[in-house]
Amino acid sequence: MKENRYRMKQGHIIWGLLFLTILLLLHGKLVMAGAVEENGALSVSGTRLVSQKTGKEVVLRGVSTHGINWDVGYPYISKAAFQTLRDDYGVNAVRLAMYTTEYYGYCDKGSAPESQSMVQKTLKERIHTGVTAASELGMYVIIDWHVLNDQNPNKYKKQAKAFFEEMSKKYADYDNVLYEICNEPNGGTTWSDITTYAKTIIPVIRANDKDAVIIVGTPNWSQDVDVASKSPLSYDNIMYTLHFYSATHKESYREKFKTALANGLPVMVTEFGVSEASGAGSMNTGEAKKWLDLLDANQISYFAWSLSNKAETASLLKSGTGKKSGWRSSDLSPAGKWVFGQYRSRGEQSPVPGQTVKLSKPTIKAVNGKGRKIKVTIQKVKGADGYQIRYGTSKKFAKAKKKTGKKTVYTLTKLKKGKTYYIKVRAYKKQNGKTYYSSYSKVKKIKVKK
Secondary structure, three states: OOOHHHOOOOOOOOOOOOOOOOOOOHHHOOEEOOOHHHHOOEEEEOOEEEEOOOOOEOOOEEEEEOOOOOOOOHHHOOHHHHHHHHHHHOOOEEEEEEEOOOOOOOOOOOOOOOOHHHHHHHHHHHHHHHHHHHHHOOOEEEEEEEOOOOOOHHHHHHHHHHHHHHHHHHOOOOOOEEEEOOOOOOOOOOHHHHHHHHHHHHHHHHHHOOOOOEEEOOHHHHOOHHHHHOOOOOOOOEEEEEEEEOOOOOHHHHHHHHHHHHOOOOEEEEEEEOOOOOOOOOOOHHHHHHHHHHHHHOOOOEEEEEEOOOOOOOOOEOOOOOOOOOOOHHHEOHHHHHHHHHHHHHOOOOOOOOOOOOOOOOOEEEEEEEOOEEEEEEOOOOOOOEEEEEEEOOOOOOOOEEEEEOOOEEEEOOOOOOOEEEEEEEEEEEEOOEEEEOOOOOOEEEEOOO
């Protein structure tokens, strides 16, 4: 997001007479298969994101935080906030925007009273909170090194190298983490400058995480994807950043995107707004719709700026709202109402017209251990076709195993002696070729005796 002077698939078509957007109460809210648990880790194939598990194409419809450095950004980094985005507004991914400079910047803290090392520690804790929340909710998450006023990413290349070495080592086993290594190079920064930087940072990440998706910024505030498409980087699983603000960036910028796509460049829109490039000024939803239609037609992922109540046009929340989660329509800004309305209608969370699927959150009645086995008994859920159990030794369910079936009693086998296992379950129903899931049950834990 540009601050001050620096702010500068065909969609899933509505079939029939009316496509109803179903907003269910949280207790019975459905989450459609398609996020992390359904697709697992992502990779890049041609110009698109695909699931490593299924090989199918995946589109992320995400939301970016405002700067997690400031009180217009970090208060919304929580499981409750992300769950509202997921369950009520069709969001399947979040972007954690960490500014490298300005007040409380990771590399230059400005006038913040804390030491630079303390600022860095706090920002990494905020990132971990966000990654943890997204992981628990089965959402994808981008860790964004938010270059802006520093203009050229090479300025703090040493710090970026250390940061991404730590992040990629810490989250190497997380299937849902993507890395954005330079938000918006600007101020005359060339594609050659960016590739020099990227050729330093990408191998650092690859040393820890061999196949994570890495997103590289492009010149001119990440708008010149056509330039990058003439000489892309020679690494696998790389995508290139395009940003647009619809009241400023119109057809000529869409032509840049089309050129890049025609040249085979994998593009991701990690930031867009319905405002002017400054984040303020007028809205242009007509141009924004043209952009989203074009992106959907080519199955390109996109993230809206920003999850914030900052008093600017691009903010998705009203400037007066004090809520940190659980937002209703009355808490949204005009931009938020438009963006989330688009996400819901373009997404795949609602059943077909006239049909409502409601599933209550299941309850685990009992877990009983014997030897290296655990018996799990589930309270039957009305209307469910079956159940999916997730279990593992991590509280965060990292590398958790799954067992799916139609029974209400399951036996988990080949468990490790002396280990504590965490177990949760959700119900599912299949309808019209799609799978709908309930929310997860409360987590149960049991120790496998020696």
